[in-house]
């Protein structure tokens with residue numbers, strides 16, 4: 001029997017893999033108790049598993065819990081902290097910080113609402129981070145090793161390594177499987193910038209362990225993570241410079257929508273240097289100087305801390321994928337077909353390791369597909385998913401379905417209905433009217449093919465459109481749906497009304513005028 005705990009996090013949390021546990025205060029100790037108990041003893045396998053799951057992030061946890069709930073004999077392997085990126089170094093800590101940043105921003109504009117707050121608003125960063133650690137520790141109980149053990153799942157802590165087409169080793173124990181799921185996630189990509197590694201930088205794996213607010217912060221990467229954290233740190237009081245290679249931030253989003261967010265970041269004091277190439281980083285003492293090449297011009301930005309958020313690299317190394325006969329690509333990750341099966345028909349994959357849509361809800365949705373297809377001859381397809389996503393800046397920017405350019409590429413002709421949030425009463429009353437809604441429908445019909453929304457709570461609101469797309473309800477149905485007044489979701493009804501007006505052709509209008517004249 002294997003009695004020695006494997007990969008036990010060090011008592012002081014000082015191991016690169018367990019940096020999320022720094023500082024090791026009472027909340028991070030609680031997180032550790034849930035996510036990787038020091039005294040954990042791996043079980044002893046008793047025969048072949050229906051399903052072995054590699055990785056206890058969202059994709060792995062949802063697959064394991066779902067399969068065990070349906071009666072499968074399941075093993076779950078995690079080398080680091082259960083809960084994966086989302087809980088430990090992703091969604092949960094970032095959204096906790098963003099909430100505090102919003103409180104600071106609201107306090108600063110309180111005078112607009114007739115509320116007086118004496119003196120300058122300042123942020124107690126130590127309290128912000130402690131609140132984040134407390135909430136993360138509380139939430140971690142959902143993903144705890146003991147909770148999954150209580151579901152009847154054999155939880156193994158250690159590195160999973162395929163040793164063949166139907167076997168995996170973990171911490172000196174061999175597991176045989178009928179089916180396996182690779183849900184090993186992704187990590188921060190390291191950009192090849194001269195001098196960056198030597199100068200030292202933070203990623204999402206280390207930034208949430210800060211105990212002091214950086215006075216000057218450079219964020220390299222203008223994607224969702226870079227934008228969210230730039231704005232949050234600027235609102236905390238850091239002098240933030242956001243450096244991106246594309247001409248604008250959030251370059252995958254609708255350009256008009258992304259421009260609203262860019263303007264908002266600038267209003268919060270973020271200096272945006274986009275469209276340049278980071279040529280080099282130099283360190284002198286505690287200062288780091290970033291040299292940016294921009295249109296032949298060389299700019300230098302000197303800061304105390306650099307945060308890098310330039311994309312995610314799938315965790316394909318060290319899994320023994322070759323031994324398992326699983327094809328993969330270092331950048332795109334594990335190759336899967338539409339049913340999420342890899343090149344080894346016994347092995348499936350889900351989550352960040354095999355999709356470009358690196359979101360928690362995608363990982364969750366893919367896990368549900370895997371359960372059906374791997375265990376029950378299901379035919380569920382990833383391409384059938386209607387995936388929304390949201391970047392939690394202020395205002396938020398959320399999207400579902402096709403962008404205008406995707407529709408063009410796919411040869412779909414569209415009509416677009418645009419609503420400004422300044423024309424929606426509730427947004428105006430809330431002082432949250434800097435936003436817009438764009439809904440794309442198949443030309444001449446009300447069938448929604450995509451939508452982008454910039455609004456304070458766009459992430460909450462986008463589900464109405466996702467549901468519409470999922471259920472085949474068109475813009476005409478949104479027009480008929482009664483929305484409580486005043487709500488920001490009335491923007492959808494307005495888009496529906498705008499569509500309905502297009503139905504009123506001159507011919508139909510002329511007929512109605514004649515009919516009403518006859519009724520007089």
Ligand SMILES: Cc1cc2nc3c(=O)[nH]c(=O)nc-3n(C[C@H](O)[C@H](O)[C@H](O)COP(=O)(O)OP(=O)(O)OC[C@H]3O[C@@H](n4cnc5c(N)ncnc54)[C@H](O)[C@@H]3O)c2cc1C
Pocket residue numbers: 054055056057058059060077078079080081082083084085086087089090091092094095158159160161183184185186204225315318319350351352353357358359360361362363392
């Ligand atoms: C800063 C940040 C903010 C984010 N915010 C959001 C958000 O607001 N909303 C959203 O939807 N998404 C967000 N995401 C993305 C989200 O965190 C990921 O999409 C999600 O965590 C993917 O889940 P996963 O299960 O695929 O992978 P992970 O969560 O990465 O889990 C994979 C697990 O596998 C383990 N593992 C890897 N290799 C092995 C091995 N050999 N043996 C055993 N275990 C192994 C890892 O330790 C890890 O625990 C954010 C990400 C970041 C970085």
